[in-house]
Amino acid sequence: TQLLEQSPQFLSIQEGENLTVYCNSSSVFSSLQWYRQEPGEGPVLLVTVVTGGEVKKLKRLTFQFGDARKDSSLHITAAQPGDTGLYLCAGRRTHDMRFGAGTRLTVKP
């Protein structure tokens, strides 16, 4: 079983729709990161959240860290085809960082 569970695994939506993806764990993390990965490339960092309850916005993307620092969500407003990709969350523990399996998002024009 994964330390970080991401849901949904797959999401296919139309351009302009809103969506939320989730990253859940029973473990506490000192920080949590979200990455986006495109086919044939390595993941690229989108954001790091550190404080429980923290909300960060990156244009149409809103990231939230749970109060207990065990979970996080990513909300995309008015999705565009350019948002298509694999979204990975990663939690920092004392000695390592663990990744979730990812949510594969497809935004259709």
Added chain:
Amino acid sequence: NAGVTQTPKFQVLKTGQSMTLQCAQDMNHNSMYWYRQDPGMGLRLIYYSASEGTTDKGEVPNGYNVSRLNKREFSLRLESAAPSQTSVYFCAARASSPETQYFGPGTRLLVL
């Protein structure tokens, strides 16, 4: 400024063959990592190096060895490849502040 580079991009091996995956970074970061990515499993840490001259096991180290040749280079060796090692391998270098992992483009390995 290339960031993190990996070679080769693709490789096909027969069971029992050996090979070394190369990784280099030009960002002067101390920490470097090797991950494997499999469908439905996410990225799993194989080995990491917190600084030049040190290496430590990650989550899935069996069947692999690493060498931190210098600050720039961190190689991953498969001594006797097995089909279970078919995967996409990513190298990363980590900046401390703000904490960011920079990933290479990956090596796609198929073991027959």
